[in-house]
Amino acid sequence: MNVAVSPAFDVVSVNLLQTLLPLHIVVSDGGFITQAGATLSKISGDGSLVGELFDDVFEVIKPAGLQGRRALLATVGSAVHLRFKKPPYTRLKGVVAVDHREGLTVLTLSFGIGVVDAVQRFGLTSRDFAPNDPTIEMLYVVEAKSAAMNESRKLNDRLQHAKLSAEHDAQTDPLTGLHNRRALIQVLESAISAARKFTLIHMDLDYFKAVNDRLGHAAGDAVLSAAAGVMQSHFRGSDCIARTGGDEFVAVMMDTTDGNAVKKLCERLITAIEVPIEVDSNSAAISGSIGFTCSAQYNVPQIGRMMNDADHALYASKRGGRARVTQFEGLSDGATKMNGGPS
Known part of the structure; x- marks a missing residue:
């Protein structure tokens, strides 16, 4: 329906309202919208609101119990709360003024506390608000805060990454990428604290010194x-x-x-370790001696004692001819025996 703009709102007035109040509507005595600000039309989703019945477009939330122009007239000089009747049901609040001579009701509207959501939802910019609207300054603050929070998140991510990297480096052997002694102790402490059963295996590479002496430390690092x-x-x-x-x-x-x-696994490991390793066109042959002990062998497992016992079993393997696996076994009288054999 085409509704003519009242003579009271000539072209100059219309342009002024569009510039100064981009969130305004003018309602005729018959309840039709005769003029709407560009921003209001933008968020309506249906383009221009001119010619629509006010009651078809808006629901008056406050004052309750009144609708249409009657509700607007009841709130002259005070706040009125509206919302669109179509999704996303955007809420607005504003102030009503009436030109009784022309039978026109003018509402100047705002988003209130929902302005940030509206800006994001409808892609609004500073051009969609009046030049002196404090909302623009608030949006600048919100944007600056958002940028600061984004940078803060990036910084926190970098710090977290650096922390994790530092923790990883602090628990990692830089040459092999395996855990280091610090990480090993933490694992053992955690296992004992949680009363988990485990086996502690100590392995020493046989003939490694000969590789270092013959081929140099770089080759030795490659072998490790x-x-x-x-x-x-x-x-x-x-x-x-x-x-x-x-x-x-x-x-x-x-x-x-x-x-x-465990013994069978360690024997397979020694067999695999004994496969010659090629280093810069040279063949490096090593082997391994292993000693181990199980937490189930102790009433109260202790890291120091278990490490010492596994070490004793390891050297029993070396004394027995190397390339062997030996399990430490403690006796009630404090003596020890070793259960081992060649691989």
Whole structure:
């Protein structure tokens, strides 16, 4: 329906209202919208509101119980609360003025506390508000705050990444990528605290010094890295493997205390370690000696004692001819015996 603009609102007045009040509407005595600000038309979703019945477009929320122009007339000089009748049901509040001579009701509207949501939802910019609208300054503040929060999140992400990286580096052997002694102790403390069963395995590479002496330290580092890779391929992802010294390694097998099963795994590991490693066209041959002990062998497992016992078992393997696996077994009278054999 085409509704003519009242003579009282000539072209100059219309342009002034569009510039100064982009969120305004003018309602005729018959309840039709005769003029609407560009921003209001933009958020309506239906384009221009001119010619629509006010009652078809808006629901008056406050004052309650009144609708249409009657509700507007009841709120002259005070606040009126509206919302669109179509999704997303945008809420507005405003002030009503009446030109009784022309039978026109003018509402100047705002988003109130919902302005930030409206700006995001409808893609509004400073051009959609009156030049002197304090909302513009608030939007600048919101934008600045959003930018600051975004930068803060980025900084926190970088700091968190740096923290995790530092923690990883602090628990990682830089040459092999395995855990270091610090990480090993933490794993053992956690296992004992949680009363989890585990097996502690101590391995020393045999003939490694000869590789270092013959091929140099760079070749020795390559051999250590290759040996670490072999170990990782034999243990489970849930197990902890640590390099605790030059050519010394310790593994913790969680929830495993079957000595026979551990011995067979270690024998397979030694066999794999003995496969010659090619380093710069040179062949490096090493082997390994292993000693282990199980937490189930102790009434109260203690890290120091278990490490010492696994070490004793390791050197029993070396004394027995190397390339062997030996399980430490403690006796009630304080003596010890070793259960081992060649691989």
